[in-house]
Amino acid sequence: MDKHVLLRDLDIPDIRELAVYQANDGYAAWRKALTGMKPDEVMGVVKDSGLRGRGGAGFPAGLKWSFLPKDIFPKYVVVNGDESEAGTFKDHQLIENNPHQVIEGVALCAYAVQAGTAYIYLRGEFYEPARPLQKAIDEAYAAGLLGQNILGSGYSLDIHIHLGAGAYICGEETALLESLEGKLGQPRLRPPFPAVQGLYAKPTVINNIETLANVPPIVLNGAQWYRQYGTEKSPGTKIFCVSGRVNRPGNYELPLGQYTIRQLIEMSGGTIDGCPVKGVLPAGSSAPILPVSALDTRLDYESVQAAGSILGSASFVILDDSVDIVWAARKMVRFFRHESCGKCTPCREGTFWALRLYDKIVGGHGSSHDIDMLADVANGMANKCFCLLGEFATSPILSTLKHFRPEYEQFVREHQNGLPNTYGDQLIRDHAISVAGGSVVEVAY
Numbered sequence: 250m251d252k253h254v255l256l257r258d259l260d261i262p263d264i265r266e267l268a269v270y271q272a273n274d275g276y277a278a279w280r281k282a283l284t285g286m287k288p289d290e291v292m293g294v295v296k297d298s299g300l301r302g303r304g305g306a307g308f309p310a311g312l313k314w315s316f317l318p319k320d321i322f323p324k325y326v327v328v329n330g331d332e333s334e335a336g337t338f339k340d341h342q343l344i345e346n347n348p349h350q351v352i353e354g355v356a357l358c359a360y361a362v363q364a365g366t367a368y369i370y371l372r373g374e375f376y377e378p379a380r381p382l383q384k385a386i387d388e389a390y391a392a393g394l395l396g397q398n399i400l401g402s403g404y405s406l407d408i409h410i411h412l413g414a415g416a417y418i419c420g421e422e423t424a425l426l427e428s429l430e431g432k433l434g435q436p437r438l439r440p441p442f443p444a445v446q447g448l449y450a451k452p453t454v455i456n457n458i459e460t461l462a463n464v465p466p467i468v469l470n471g472a473q474w475y476r477q478y479g480t481e482k483s484p485g486t487k488i489f490c491v492s493g494r495v496n497r498p499g500n501y502e503l504p505l506g507q508y509t510i511r512q513l514i515e516m517s518g519g520t521i522d523g524c525p526v527k528g529v530l531p532a533g534s535s536a537p538i539l540p541v542s543a544l545d546t547r548l549d550y551e552s553v554q555a556a557g558s559i560l561g562s563a564s565f566v567i568l569d570d571s572v573d574i575v576w577a578a579r580k581m582v583r584f585f586r587h588e589s590c591g592k593c594t595p596c597r598e599g600t601f602w603a604l605r606l607y608d609k610i611v612g613g614h615g616s617s618h619d620i621d622m623l624a625d626v627a628n629g630m631a632n633k634c635f636c637l638l639g640e641f642a643t644s645p646i647l648s649t650l651k652h653f654r655p656e657y658e659q660f661v662r663e664h665q666n667g668l669p670n671t672y673g674d675q676l677i678r679d680h681a682i683s684v685a686g687g688s689v690v691e692v693a694y
């Protein structure tokens with residue numbers, strides 16, 4: 250790939266400034282849409298491009314937009330910048346270093362569905378990156394690119410930033426809507442889906458920040474241009490967030506399907522001290538861990554799924570042989586226990602009991618029976634939770650048991666002396682840093 254499509258700040262210094270952005274095709278797609286394209290045409294280009302949502306599920310963006318009823322107003326665009334998944338830090342880089350591309354994408358989406366208001370929902374901890382984004386929004390208003398009667402087109406749009414209060418569940422789209430409405434951040438029952446009854450019960454598009462940052466180059470250059478990258482089912486480029494036991498953690502933008510997990514680890518400088526890879530979490534703590542035998546899996550939605558996991562938001566956490574799988578799994582379960590919103594019993598109780606079992610094992614009081622019980626608890630939750638958070642919580646348990654059960658057995662054998670829990674906690678705290686390579690996963694503690 251010659252140039253980045255999304256992380257353009259890596260090619261063009263100061264692209265966060267409006268003048269620099271405009272000198273590099275910035276807002277050209279916006280002008281093109283407002284002066285010569287009908288809303289349906291914008292939607293059509295995005296549909297044809299095959300752009301899939303980058304927030305986790307990979308749902309086709311243009312198709313989602315087309316679900317909104319045409320005759321109900323007002324409509325809303327809600328941009329998901331909650332970015333709470335452990336190991337995900339791509340939206341952060343986009344809003345901080347290339348904010349105008351995000352704003353232009355939001356505006357094109359709003360125009361396509363004829364929404365007059367867009368909200369960018371950022372996790373509460375993003376008050377720093379919210380500043381350059383707000384500055385860019387202010388610049389766009391001042392330049393007549395947002396606001397009333399934009400560029401004399403008759404179309405008007407307002408964009409607001411909303412900071413959440415730092416809850417993982419508020420990344421789930423319906424909990425996000427509740428939070429945005431000022432209510433407790435808990436998921437809604439579906440149907441009705443947000444496309445029909447979303448924010449304030451009005452038709453609403455919800456897309457991830459990275460998804461919408463793809464839209465300006467697609468509208469400017471066309472669907473076929475976009476499809477030169479990626480595969481037929483996973484077109485375009487994707488930002489891969491790499492963290493854990495690698496030498497160069499960071500964001501890597503790559504065409505989907507062109508490289509393998511092994512190559513991604515090599516690009517990230519390889520593992521620290523060349524330690525052999527033990528396993529890879531392709532979507533932070535939510536996705537089943539992949540064993541070392543899956544390292545030649547291609548980096549696209551279908552291939553990662555065929556390998557037994559999900560690409561999700563592509564937050565690759567690399568675990569090497571220095572990482573104890575039982576401690577790593579306990580840490581992830583602790584995260585889900587903490588973030589469970591408590592609305593439904595399987596998740597609220599299941600995460601509580603799973604963590605108790607991990608505490609017992611890590612504290613040196615576990616047995617093979619407890620390992621079996623962990624599997625029972627996770628299987629008791631699977632497919633019974635109100636929202637996907639509860640399903641995600643079973644991933645670290647069931648997938649580490651599937652691939653690393655002997656490590657659990659060994660752990661239990663070697664810790665038969667009834668180590669006090671505080672000792673276990675201290676080790677976990679120390680270990681949290683090494684699991685994350687000193688970067689991201691420690692926020693989950």
Ligand SMILES: Cc1cc2nc3c(=O)[nH]c(=O)nc-3n(C[C@H](O)[C@H](O)[C@H](O)COP(=O)(O)O)c2cc1C
Pocket residue numbers: 301302303304305306307308310329330331332333334417418419420421422423455456457458460461636637638
């Ligand atoms: C527990 C949970 C957390 C989520 N967190 C995020 C998040 O932080 N950011 C995000 O874009 N999507 C997140 N999602 C997915 C959203 O519900 C939704 O599918 C997404 O924002 C749709 O945008 P997209 O189609 O552009 O991917 C989460 C889903 C669940 C179940």
Ligand code: SF4
Pocket residue numbers: 418436588589590591592593594596597634635636637638639640
């Ligand atoms: S699965 Fe967990 S996070 Fe989702 S509604 Fe139930 S308790 Fe809340």
